[in-house]
Amino acid sequence: MSSDETLVVCRDAALTFGQGPQAVVAVHGADLEIGAGDRLAVVGPSGSGKSSLLHLLAGLEQPTSGTVTRATSLGPYGIGLVFQGDSLIPALSVAENTALPLVLADRSEARARDAALAALALVDAADLADRLPEEISGGQAQRVAAARVLAQEPRLILADEPTGRLDHATGARVLDALLTAADHTGAALVVTTHDPVIAARLTVRRTMRDGRLFAPEEVP
Numbered sequence: 001m002s003s004d005e006t007l008v009v010c011r012d013a014a015l016t017f018g019q020g021p022q023a024v025v026a027v028h029g030a031d032l033e034i035g036a037g038d039r040l041a042v043v044g045p046s047g048s049g050k051s052s053l054l055h056l057l058a059g060l061e062q063p064t065s066g067t068v069t070r071a072t073s074l075g076p077y078g079i080g081l082v083f084q085g086d087s088l089i090p091a092l093s094v095a096e097n098t099a100l101p102l103v104l105a106d107r108s109e110a111r112a113r114d115a116a117l118a119a120l121a122l123v124d125a126a127d128l129a130d131r132l133p134e135e136i137s138g139g140q141a142q143r144v145a146a147a148r149v150l151a152q153e154p155r156l157i158l159a160d161e162p163t164g165r166l167d168h169a170t171g172a173r174v175l176d177a178l179l180t181a182a183d184h185t186g187a188a189l190v191v192t193t194h195d196p197v198i199a200a201r202l203t204v205r206r207t208m209r210d211g212r213l214f215a216p217e218e219v220p
């Protein structure tokens with residue numbers, strides 16, 4: 001893997017929901033390249049289209065016009081997703097939640113658990129391993145979500161408002177966990193946020209307003 005490898009390219013990628021007078025343009029012709037190891041913050045207020053852009057990058061939505069191209073080298077497990085809140089499965093322990101992507105990818109349960117425990121330790125959540133999601137806080141749950149992505153060892157981590165519902169100090173710890181996960185695996189990291197303090201911790205910041213993605217550091 002070369003360090004300047006391009007993972008995802010958006011060219012004039014747009015996403016419109018609905019048709020006719022009811023149509024909502026969530027993303028207007030966005031141009032974006034994500035390379036291996038990049039650290040990108042997409043910053044904008046609620047409703048500006050950040051989640052929609054992330055869904056395009058992940059392939060969860062297809063562009064209505066323009067193109068989104070993912071490198072074939074990403075493979076089926078190459079993208080790790082972290083969503084805002086409530087993403088853990090309630091009936092599974094923290095360790096089982098963390099190991100789940102590996103079990104689904106046919107790793108043995110013992111190896112998956114070892115990888116999960118190592119990932120939890122890296123994000124400072126080893127002591128939570130045997131708890132259920134209902135027994136941990138929102139900030140802890142987001143760190144577990146970071147550990148789950150870390151265990152998966154993706155090439156690209158997409159985190160949608162991972163600190164959105166948290167206070168500043170807790171949000172900073174969640175971002176620490178995501179940066180640790182990305183550094184440890186060499187993954188690219190894209191974080192959407194409305195919080196400039198969180199955005200300042202990523203290398204490149206791009207503002208979104210009303211579905212428009214502005215150039216790096218360009219302030220609309």
Ligand SMILES: Nc1ncnc2c1ncn2[C@@H]1O[C@H](COP(=O)(O)OP(=O)(O)OP(=O)(O)O)[C@@H](O)[C@H]1O
Pocket residue numbers: 017018024025026044045046047048049050051052053161
């Ligand atoms: N499935 C959908 N159907 C119709 N409209 C949608 C859908 N998803 C999003 N939208 C609209 O697209 C626009 C962008 O929404 P999006 O969720 O991408 O913004 P956001 O910046 O992520 O907001 P938030 O921070 O509140 O999640 C909004 O006007 C929203 O109402």
